[in-house]
Amino acid sequence: MSKTEKTTIVTGAASGIGRAIALRLAGEGGRVLAMDTDAAGLADLATAQAEAEAGRIATLAGDVAREEDVASCVAEAMQRFGRIDAVVCNAGIMKRVPAAELSYEDWHRVLDVNLSQSFLFAKHAGSELRKARGAMLLVSSTRAFMSEADTESYSATKGGLFALAHSLAVSLSPEVRVNAVAPGWINVSGEALRPVDHQQHLVGRVGEPDDVAHAASFLLDGEKAGFITGQTLVIDGGMTRQMIYAH
């Protein structure tokens, strides 16, 4: 099947990395169902499509932490496009709060959004992905492997996605490949950065959303990445490869 006929669900597609992935896949000729809680951001995404790509991105407002919304998203993709070749579980939230002050409810919210969505999409889209011999891509983080203070809930989910990628890869094999990406610092807001922000990366710059979108496109492509499954690809400009000693 050519890339042009492939359908991908992308969550958290109203902004940042998810938006870049949705636009890249559509730009390559694929069809995308973009899901997000941010309806205004989704409307903006739909209008951002190049004229030649009009109609390739459909949108659906929904919460990835609600099982009924995930089931509706899968049903919507089937109704609109008739098949699901890939799911990108990208939606994510972070609560930077000391453990002593983080409510148990907020702890669970981060787990539900960041981690459980991938279980829910595997549960509801797994059979269609098998039929399509498709792929899942989970968006983890270098915070799966290293941390700042007061980010326990976020780091736990991103570490969980590292494990879920290989666990789902085994369970959904041989038909479905499941991989994760672990981005480092990606400037999704376009904020002004200092020279030192760039210099702490081996490649000399902070990442851009398209750095992740290029990798997503590759990992979802069964012809190019057909021998890669259960892996987590770090996309961090080398930041986590540099030892830090105080001089």
Ligand SMILES: NC(=O)c1ccc[n+]([C@@H]2O[C@H](COP(=O)([O-])OP(=O)(O)OC[C@H]3O[C@@H](n4cnc5c(N)ncnc54)[C@H](O)[C@@H]3O)[C@@H](O)[C@H]2O)c1
């Ligand atoms: N930006 C970075 O430096 C960085 C680094 C590593 C990993 N990540 C991960 O990349 C992913 C995308 O993050 P981003 O930086 O583009 O952030 P972002 O805030 O720009 O985008 C996240 C999107 O997810 C949506 N979202 C949040 N909760 C949702 C829910 N319950 N249901 C549906 N949609 C929901 C938001 O509305 C938003 O559009 C996240 O999983 C994040 O953890 C980002």
